[in-house]
Structures are given as C-alpha cells and as structure tokens.
Amino acid sequence: MTPNGTCGDTSPLRSPLTLLTRLVVRFPLPTLVASLALALVAGSWAASRLGMRTSRLDLLNPESSYNKLWIDYIEEFGDRDDMVVVVEGDGPQQVIPALDQVAAVLRQHDRDFQAVLHRIDLTPLRDKGLFQLPLEDLRRLDLFIQGLDPVLQGDWSRLRVASLLGGSAAEASGVSPRPFLPPHAVAGLAATALRSDASDTAPYASPWPDMIPQDAFAQLDSQPILLNQGRLGLVLLHIADQGDSFARGDEAIAKLRRLIAEVSRTLPDVKIGLTGLPVMENDEMQASSQATLEAGAVSLVGVACLFMAGFGGLRHPLMTVGALMVGILWSFGYVTLAVGHLNILSMSFGVILVGLGIDFGIHYLARYLRVRETVESSRDALVETAGSVGPGIVTGGLTTAVAFLSAGFTDFTGVAELGIIAGGGIVLCVIAALVTLPAMLQLHDRTVGSAGMPRPLNVGRGVNFVMRAPRLVLVLSVAATLLCVAGLPSLWYDHNLLNMQPEGLESVELEHKLLEQSDQSLWYALSVADTPEELLRRKQLFLQQTDVVERTEEIVSMLPGDLAAKQPIVQRIARRLANLPDEPPLIPVDSPAQITAVIDDLRSALSPQQFAALEPLRAAIAGSPPAEVFRRMSILQQRMASDLLSKLRTIRQVADPRPPEMTDLPEPLVGRFLGTNGRHLLKIYGKGNIWDTDALRRFVQGVRNVDPQVTGKPLQTFEASRQMRRSYIQATCYSLLAVTVVLVLDFGSLLYVLLALAPVAVGMLQTFGLLGLLDVPLNPANMIVLPLILGIGIDDGVHVVHDFRSQSGRYRISSSTATAVLMTSLTTMVGFGSMMLASHRGLASLGRVLTLGVLCCCITSMFLLPAVLSWLSRNRTEGGPAAPVPIRPRLKGRRLTDPPELQPDSPSDEQPNAEPPAPHFNLPRRGYEITHTPR
8 A cells, every 4th residue: 555545454373363362252151261260370480490690791792802811700709708807097197007907807707708808918928028029039049048158157266256256357368258247347446446445335336247138027927907198098808709699698798897887886986888899789789779670660650540531440550460470470471481590681571571562562452442342242342442553562562573683683692592592582572452452441331331431531632633744744844853963073972881870889989089099999800811920021011001900910920030040049947046055055166365466367368458457456455454355355255146047047947948839828818829720810990090981991901011911800891781782783783674574564555664763764863863962971870771762662653553554544643543652752751761860870761761761752653753754644545444344253153243343542632623524344254244334
C-alpha cells in the first residue's frame, strides 16, 4: 500500500494473532493457569540455578588482548584491592599511635581481615646489613679486617702504641700490606693522654675509621606509612578470602566501619575514615540500591496516578502489570537456560523489562478499552484488539528484541550478555501481553458490559487539534531539531568514575583528599616482570616519563643488588669475626725509650710535615715520669682495643652471610608485590588526577610506551569504557540492520520502514544535542539507556505507522494509539525519571538522559510523525473503514449474536466534521462470517 492508497492495515500478523486470541478467550482459565504454572516453575528454577557474578572482570571479553593481560595478572597476584584506613591528625605524634592502635585491633580479627600493613618493617634485614653497602665500600671493609687478622687471631699485642707506630711506618714504606692506623693519629692520642691531668679522663677520639657509615642502615627500620608530612597515615588491608560472596564483602566492610568507630571514640584528636576501591564499589552499590528503592517508591506513586488518569482506574492496569510479572518470571527461566548467570551489568535486565515490557500491555489495554466503548462482548473486543493493535505490538516487540539481541555480537561481554538476556525477555513479555493479559481480561470482564468499563483518556483529540496545521508542526519540529543539533559538538563522554559517586560519600572524599594532599592514589598501573633486574630497568624508564608518571612502588629495591659478588666477601668477614672475645686481653706496654726509638725510626719513612706531627708525643714522653708513661699508655691501649672490639662486634651483628631474600620482608608487603610464580610487580602512579579523561588517556599512552604489556584498573577502565562505547555503536548498527529487516517483513514497504524509524532517529538526534547544550555527559552509568530509548522510539513509531495503515482518508492519530504512546512514555519517564532525585550521581545522570530521550521520542511520535503522515495522506481518498471490520466467530456451527458496529475511535472524537465512512466489506474468511451493520 502507498500513502495514497485506500486499503487498511494488511499486516500478515493480523490473522494468526486473531486466531491465537480466539483460542485464549475460549479457554481463559486454563491459559492463565498454564501461564502462572510456567512462571512458577521458571522462577523456582532460576532461584536454584541462576548464578550471580559480581566481579567487573566478568564484564570483559577474555579473548581481547588487554583482558588477557589483566587475567594473567589476576592469576599471578589475585584480585584483591586494598581497603585503606586513613588517619588524619596534626602531625606524626598524633597519627603514628593511632595507626598502631588501628592495626592492632584489625589483627585481632584475622578471620575477617588479612594482610594488615601500616608499617614498612625492614628490621629483619639488619642482620644482613653488610649486603646493603656498596660493593666498593664492602671491599674496603674486607681489606681493613684482613689487616687486623693477627689481632683477630689473638695477638692483641699488635695494638701496642709502639707497634702501631711501627706498623704504620712499615705501611708507609710499603713493606706491610696490612693497614692499621696513621702515625699522626696514634701519636696525637698518646700525646693527649700524657698531657692530661688524669689519664682516665683524658679526651678520647676513636682513631679507628668509620668502617660502616652512620646512615648505612637508616632504611632498615620500621617506618609507618605517612603522607603529607605526617598529617595523614594509612593502614592497608584485605578482606579475608572466604569465597566469592559479595554479601560477605558487605559484612566485612560494615564490621570494619564499626571497629573504626570504636577506635575513634578513644582517639578524639584524630579523624579516622575508610576508602579503597572495594569500599568505593561497595558504597556505590549500597547508595545505588538505596537510591533505587527510593526512586521505586516515588515512581510507584507516580505510575499509579498516571494509570488512574490515563485508564480511569487501577484494576485493568494491575492486570497489565500482572501479565508483565508473568513475562519477567518466564524471562528468569530463559536467562538460566540461555546464559546461566547474571553480571553486574545484566542485573539491570529486570528494570529494562519493566520499562519496556509494560509498553506492550499498555498498547493492548488502551486499544481494548477504546474498543469496549462500542463492543459489548469482551470476547469480541479482545479478538478485535489483537487484530488491530497486535501486529504493532509484535513488530514493536521484535524490533526492540532484535535491537538488544544484536548486542550479542559485540566484543564487550557485559553488553553482549545484557543484549541476549534482555532481547529474549522482551519476546517473552510480548507473548505475555498477547496471551496472559487477554486471558485475565476475559475472566474479569466477561460479565461486565460496556457501560461498566473505564474510559481511557482521549489524548488523540488534543493531538489532532494540533494536527489541523501539519505544516506548522513540521516547520516547528524541524526548527527545534536543528536547534538541538547545534549542541552535538559539545557532547562529551566522562570516564571519571568518581564523578558518578554520591556526593558526600566518605570513601570518595578521602580519595579526593589523598589526591590533593599527596601523590597517593587508589589507582595505578601495573607492570609485571619476570626478574628483579628487568623490573628495575623498567622502573627507570617509567620514571623518565616525567610528564605522566609521578612515582613508582616496588619491593625489589628494598633488597640490595650484586648479591653474588657480595656474598663471598661477607662470608669472609663473618668467618674472621666469628670468635671475638668478650673483653680485650691486657696489652703489654712498651717503655718510653722503645716508643721514642720507633719515632726516630720514622724520620726516614715520613715526610717532614708528617714527622712534625709526631714531635708532640716525643716531647710529652720526655716531660713525663716513666711510670706515668707506662700507666697512661696502658690505659690508652685498652681504650683503643675496646673501641676496636666494639666496632668489630657491630660489624659482626650485620654480617649474616646468608643473602637477603623476599622472605625477610614483611609478609603483607611481599604478598602485594610478589606473585605466586615468583614474578615481580611494579606499581606506577600517574601525575595529576588520572580519574579525569584527558589525564587518564595521557597516562595510558605514556606507560604503554615503556611496557606494552602494562595493565591495572586505570587501563582496564579506559579500555572497557572505549570497548563499551564501541559495543554500543556496533550494537546500534547491527540493530538498525536487523530492525529494518523485521520492519520490511511486516510493512512490505521501505517508505513505511523509514517512517517507523523516524521517531527514534529524530528523537536520538534531539537527545544527544540537548545533552550537549545542557552539558550532561555520557558516562558508563547512563550509556545503558541507549537501547531503552531505541526500543521505546521504535515501538512508538511502529504503532503510529500501523495506526496510519488502518485508516483511510487524511491521517489523524487514533485516540487509543495516542493514549498508549503518551502513557508508555510517561510511565517510563516517571519510573526512571525519579532516579534524578537520587544522591548517586550515576543513577541521577541515567534518569536525566533517559527522561530526556523518551520525552524527545514521545514528542516526535505524537506530533512530528503524525504531521508527516497527515501531509503524505492529504490526497488519500475516503472509502475504507476507519478500523478493521468486526469479526463474528462461528464456533462448532453455532452463530453468536451479532455484535454492534465496531468503531475503535468514534468519529465525533477523532474527526468531528467527518462523514461516517461508507460501508466496506471484506471477503469472508474460512470459518468466520464478516458482517457490517451501517448506522
């Protein structure tokens, strides 16, 4: 049929739908019982078999390259992000005791919390401290101790003053390779001892060199995790591994908050809070659940008011909702059979079915109530309803289902599974609307006459009043669309997950504080290396990316390098120092004459300047009694021996010959950086706030320049977001192709296909333009509304085109179609628009985008498309019936009473000035008599 034709709606679906409805209304009770029994079986089976996958990893396609990298990381290091307890105070003196107290409390609950880490404790490495020295320093220490070998063998007499001076002289002349002490140092100490008033109080400065630098082992200590100059402290921990239960995580986080509150009451000077990716995800889930419940309560009241206003009561709308619930229960059984589980994205399929599935029942009910105004028999009215509006419901449902099912061909697993689940569910909701709902209506209305039926709102009268000037409507619609299109260049996509969290959420505020007051973030990239050397090499390359990388974290550098070269040296030192005495033995003292003789012997070995440094000792000996020289030199020698022994003992304490290993580090620390197969982890923190889109993009590109195999939550989010957008675009393309095929099969005309697609095409264009003008970004939370808007827009367009095909003359939208389009749109806008009140900004944005999109599609379907159809049919002749001719069934040879004339929308309502249509007869169909009784 062409727009100028005169025939009615010739959909091939009309005949089978009327046959199906006759069967249903003949056996309404068995049909309803069978529907409910099947729903009960499907619901019970789903309750026992349907799985729930709450990990974001389940949304990803395991075959994509970056997902394989993430899966490899999970297999090596596990999928447990840190929860972070943040302690805020005026300084370390307040923060550190609070950290210790919080950590102590958490370790008492090791069944709930693991890997508690608030200090980097490297004290176990002190016994192996010599490995921390640079290789050259360790070699010099080895040579010094080698020079002391006679002393270490028991010959402490080598520490006599004369021997030290003589040994120094031999060294200076190149005779002895063993370094002892420089002669000026020994002579200076001896001269000071002789000139003092009392030798036991004489000033003593150790002549022995600093064999180990004072700060050599400063890092081998227990350091709390402090930020912002000690005003912030962190305690890191994991939820204990007790399976994959998401509820278990809820309980653990709730218990953790209770413990923090108890500790906070005892520490009024500090503020203690909780954050971390698991906490933010849990808080987001809790906030979204609460917001959904609140929005559900608001939408329930709003939808109830709409039903009462639109359909003049609640009984029939409640039956429509009941049929929808049956379809949803069937859908749960289908999900269990087809997929077997739900993920955190496909969990929303129930909301999608409620939002879209109710539309089929509303269209059916709106037409049925309008037909009942002129048809006394509920059975005849239901058959007529199925024949008139049924093809539109089936076509609209199939196109919506195909739009979802096409997403099953995309690469993003979460979107693909959602498409398969929602698409099948839509089909089942259509079946429920065409089978279960007629059975319920027949059981309820078979004894109710036309006078007792509620009267739906006559929306078509107002729309057709506007349609008296279709050209003006077209001009205004095109102008409004062009105005909206101006906002398309301003449309943007927001990757930042923090911008979707509820405002005032503690975990989100603490993450912002960590970003603002320190370089600490809960987001970082991950690079996995097979060897420590490879990891350290990458670390240097990452740190060279100064424009995108702030810092890195790893534990490989906590262990010293060159272990193979250092170990034999440390072993020699440890062996030489193994038998140190508790106290140095009494060292014999040389006579003053012997000391003086040694000094004289040094004249030829030393330069004049060096020898001049020995003159004070010669003078002090000459000016002191021999006995006093003996006494004071003995005291000096014992002091030097004790000093040396103390230094050697210190060296022995850090001379464990076993090389440092990862097991020497704290287990909570090692577990975060060492994989089960011995691979090493490097964390790379971005510069600036990489939660923002531009910073994240630069960060991802920068780290991949160093390591193409880098992974981590920021990269996962970046790639998943891009893949999700690509998947939605792919799904849209697939959907349009499949929907076009379905519409061609139904309408048999490309023109009608384009007309049916016009509302969704123009509506989506207006929606995106308005989002740009209003600066409302698309994000991972509200992208899910796109298939919803697509389904609603296509469904509305299909029904309007079917309504157009069922009429003759210039097109005016029928009251039932206008009411159904308005009611489906308003119920969706109220149901989802109530989310705009949610504190969860992701849900609020979802409500805004969906409400705006449905509003645009509704206006386009009710005004723009009817205006186009009115203009196309301006020359169409009158002559066919305004609605399909009533059918009087003949069952088992028994004729039923002729029903009154069936007019779906009275001429006085829709066309006040129109003449009644001329009688029109269709050819009889097999098994039925077709009658028409003119008024």
